[in-house]
Structures are given as C-alpha cells and as structure tokens.
Amino acid sequence: MHFYKRHKVAAFSLIELMIAVAITAVLAAIAIPSYSTYVQASRRSEAINNLLNTQKAYELSYAQNNSYTISPPALPSDTSYYKYTVSATATTYTLKATAFATPAPASPQLNDKQNGVDCSALSIDNLNTRSPADCWNVL
Numbered sequence: 001m002h003f004y005k006r007h008k009v010a011a012f013s014l015i016e017l018m019i020a021v022a023i024t025a026v027l028a029a030i031a032i033p034s035y036s037t038y039v040q041a042s043r044r045s046e047a048i049n050n051l052l053n054t055q056k057a058y059e060l061s062y063a064q065n066n067s068y069t070i071s072p073p074a075l076p077s078d079t080s081y082y083k084y085t086v087s088a089t090a091t092t093y094t095l096k097a098t099a100f101a102t103p104a105p106a107s108p109q110l111n112d113k114q115n116g117v118d119c120s121a122l123s124i125d126n127l128n129t130r131s132p133a134d135c136w137n138v139l
Helices: 014-065
Strands: 082-088 093-099 121-125
Touching: 014 082, 014 093, 014 121
Parallel strands: none
Antiparallel strands: 082 093, 093 121
C-alpha cells in the first residue's frame, strides 16, 4: 500500500484577496480627492504667477509712458486651464484669468474652490485689488 503525502499549497484565499481589494479602494477614495485639490491649487498658483508678472509689466509700462494703453505688454498665453484677458484705460486696468468653460471638455479648474469660495476666475487691478481674496492664498 502506497501512502502519498499531501503537501499543503500556500496561496491566498478569496476572502483575503477581497479584503486587500477593499482596503485599496478605501485608501484610493481618500487619496484621490486630496490629490485633485493639490493639483487644482498648483494650477491656480500658476495663473496667479502669470497675473502678477503681467501686472509688473503693466506698471513698468505706466512708469515709462504715463499710460496703461500706450505699448501695453502682452498677455500670458492661454493654457489648457485658464484664459487671460485685460480691460485697460489710460489710468486703470484689470487683469483676469478665467477657467475655460468651453470647448469640451471644460477645464477642471471650474470646480476649484478654497474655503468654499469659487476660484475659477481670478482678477487683479492697478490698485492691487485681488479678487476673490481667499483664492490668492494658495495652500
């Protein structure tokens, strides 16, 4: 009579695999929204930097020409997240960075909020008034 030894095979059970998948899903559910918030804040920071650099150029132009409309500086190039515009007179200007709503797909910056304030449109003027004020303090 031959007796065969059975060797126990080391493997993961279905329950163990399901627990690992559930833990991974919970971690992803926590991490992805937090990551998205930081990505939006970094894009907003880039837009703020572009507005501030353009503001410096406008102030330099005013110092040289005593007017904001004589040889105005170029606006930053539109990005895939923000469109830049200016409204200027000889003595005032307002620079704006607005998240794209069209063409589809819309910019993810449309959902950008900080402290419950909508940060999809940023502006600064010749008096250094920054709007919305809460959005200019990134992270």
